[in-house]
Amino acid sequence: NAGVTQTPKFQVLKTGQSMTLQCAQDMNHNSMYWYRQDPGMGLRLIYYSASEGTTDKGEVPNGYNVSRLNKREFSLRLESAAPSQTSVYFCASSVGLAGAGEQYFGPGTRLTVT
Amino acid sequence: GENVEQHPSTLSVQEGDSAVIKCTYSDSASNYFPWYKQELGKRPQLIIDIRSNVGEKKDQRIAVTLNKTAKHFSLHITETQPEDSAVYFCAATPWDYKLSFGAGTTVTVRA
Numbered sequence: 001n002a003g004v005t006q007t008p009k010f011q012v013l014k015t016g017q018s019m020t021l022q023c024a025q026d027m028n029h030n031s032m033y034w035y036r037q038d039p040g041m042g043l044r045l046i047y048y049s050a051s052e053g054t055t056d057k058g059e060v061p062n063g064y065n066v067s068r069l070n071k072r073e074f075s076l077r078l079e080s081a082a083p084s085q086t087s088v089y090f091c092a093s094s095v096g097l098a099g100a101g102e103q104y105f106g107p108g109t110r111l112t113v114t
Numbered sequence: 115g116e117n118v119e120q121h122p123s124t125l126s127v128q129e130g131d132s133a134v135i136k137c138t139y140s141d142s143a144s145n146y147f148p149w150y151k152q153e154l155g156k157r158p159q160l161i162i163d164i165r166s167n168v169g170e171k172k173d174q175r176i177a178v179t180l181n182k183t184a185k186h187f188s189l190h191i192t193e194t195q196p197e198d199s200a201v202y203f204c205a206a207t208p209w210d211y212k213l214s215f216g217a218g219t220t221v222t223v224r225a
Contacts, residue, residue, distance in 0.1 A: 031211060040123070042203055042215040043158065050211050058212060059115070090157065098213040099146035105157040 002026055004106035006091050012112045013081040021076040021109050023091030031094045032074035033058075033103065034066060036087040043090065049074055050096075081113045116141040118206050120216025128224050133191040135219045137204035140185070144206040147180060147187045148213070152201045161202075162189070194223045 004025045013019055025032065030051045035043040045058030049068040063085060065077045074093075078085060091106040117140040127133045139147075148163035164171045164178045164187065171178050175194075180187040187206075191198055204216040 033211075033213075040217055042120075042217040044215070045212055048211050056211070059214075097209060098207045098211050099209045102148070102160045102163070103213065105159070107157050 004091055004093055004104050006089075006106035006109050008109060009107065010110050012114065013078075014114055015082060017081050018077065018079050019081065019111075020078075021089055021091075021111075022073070023075065023106055024073045025091075025093040025104070026072065027093060027104065028071070029093040029104075030071070030096050031098075032068065033092040033094075034064070034074070034076045035090045035092065036060065036085075037090060037108075038087050046076065046089075078111075081111075083113045085111065086113045087111060115212070116144055116206055116208070116214035118204060118214050118216040120204050120219055122219060123217065124220045124222070126222045126224060127194050129194060129196065131194055133189075133194055133198070133221055133223075135189045135202055135204065135221075136186060137188070137206075137216050138184075138186040139206040139214075141206070141208055142182075142185065143208035145209060146207050147178070148205050149178060149189050150203045150205065150215075152203065152218075154200070158203060191221075194221075196223050196225060199223045 007022045033048045034046040047066040052071045089109045092103040094103045120137045145166035150158040151161045152158040177190045201218045
């Protein structure tokens with residue numbers, strides 16, 4: 001039981017390049033989330049997927065797109081990377097509503113945009 | 115939306131002493147308040163949570179208190195140990211999918 005996995009672990013992009021961060025969970029969870037973590041700002045929600053087939057914007061969605069590929073997988077795409085998107089990105093999953101219980105986090109992706 | 119403020123941003127305590135972290139929230143509809151611990155270079159992990167129908171919850175050396183009237187909640191760690199050194203995040207949510215996190219408190223336990 002791997003829990004929540006993310007690829008890649010590290011990535012360096014040049015301004016304007018695109019990339020997709022991958023996330024998968026094997027806990028049969030309905031809901032999945034993408035957060036970014038910046039020093040002194042906690043975890044900020046980028047997008048979430050309440051269930052397979054649905055996605056919604058979070059607090060900081062600009063510059064990102066997401067795809068809920070199936071119940072297990074939720075990807076985050078940066079179409080044209082900017083230095084302001086340098087951050088650590090965490091994927092998370094939960095059984096259902098955020099208020100229903102624990103969110104399980106992946107190991108994170110450290111992204112640097114130069 | 116919900117706004118969570120967390121204080122202090124850093125906290126240094128002597129091993130064996132207690133640590134207290136306080137959070138305030140803005141949305142009176144919030145009813146679930148988890149605390150996450152993040153060790154250096156690791157992922158956040160839930161350590162304790164409390165719901166709005168409960169005023170206090172304990173789990174060994176960790177306790178959380180909630181004051182709904184004042185819209186604040188606190189994490190208490192007693193008999194601190196070196197392994198308690200980490201960043202702690204509070205969070206709050208009404209009954210939906212969005213969890214709003216505080217900015218985090220870096221706790222250092224001095225030997």
